[in-house]
Amino acid sequence: MTHEIKIEYPGILSAVLKERLKVTLAGQPDITLTLRGSDENVRGIDPTVLVAIVAVADTTLGALITGLFKLMEKNKGETIKITGKTGRVVEISGKLTPEKLSQCVKVAKELDIDRIEIK
Numbered sequence: 001m002t003h004e005i006k007i008e009y010p011g012i013l014s015a016v017l018k019e020r021l022k023v024t025l026a027g028q029p030d031i032t033l034t035l036r037g038s039d040e041n042v043r044g045i046d047p048t049v050l051v052a053i054v055a056v057a058d059t060t061l062g063a064l065i066t067g068l069f070k071l072m073e074k075n076k077g078e079t080i081k082i083t084g085k086t087g088r089v090v091e092i093s094g095k096l097t098p099e100k101l102s103q104c105v106k107v108a109k110e111l112d113i114d115r116i117e118i119k
Contacts, residue, residue: 002054003054004051004052005116006050007021007049007051007068008049008117008118010119014048017071024067025067030059031055034050035051065104065116066101071118072118078119080093080118082111082113084112084113
């Protein structure tokens with residue numbers, strides 16, 4: 001079973017984010033990154049959105065979240081915001097530890113993750 005997750009990183013174009021994340025996720029065959037047209041039609045904003053298509057498994061979600069934390073640290077981001085399909089939101093900040101990664105994966109699965117945003 002696969003799941004689609006929108007990934008947003010304000011200040012970085014979706015195409016650039018895709019390429020950076022591809023490098024970080026090298027060797028993860030269960031994660032496919034694709035660009036799609038955005039639902040929002042706002043002038044001056046990136047017209048695409050990055051979507052990760054992942055197998056809903058602990059290791060795959062863990063790899064995606066770890067990759068995003070690595071990008072966040074390089075670009076001085078502070079928080080990863082995980083949003084579920086019901087609208088429930090969990091924000092996780094700080095350095096990624098094994099305990100935090102485990103917590104992120106658990107939360108992502110519980111929320112039926114729909115979107116990840118780096119702030």
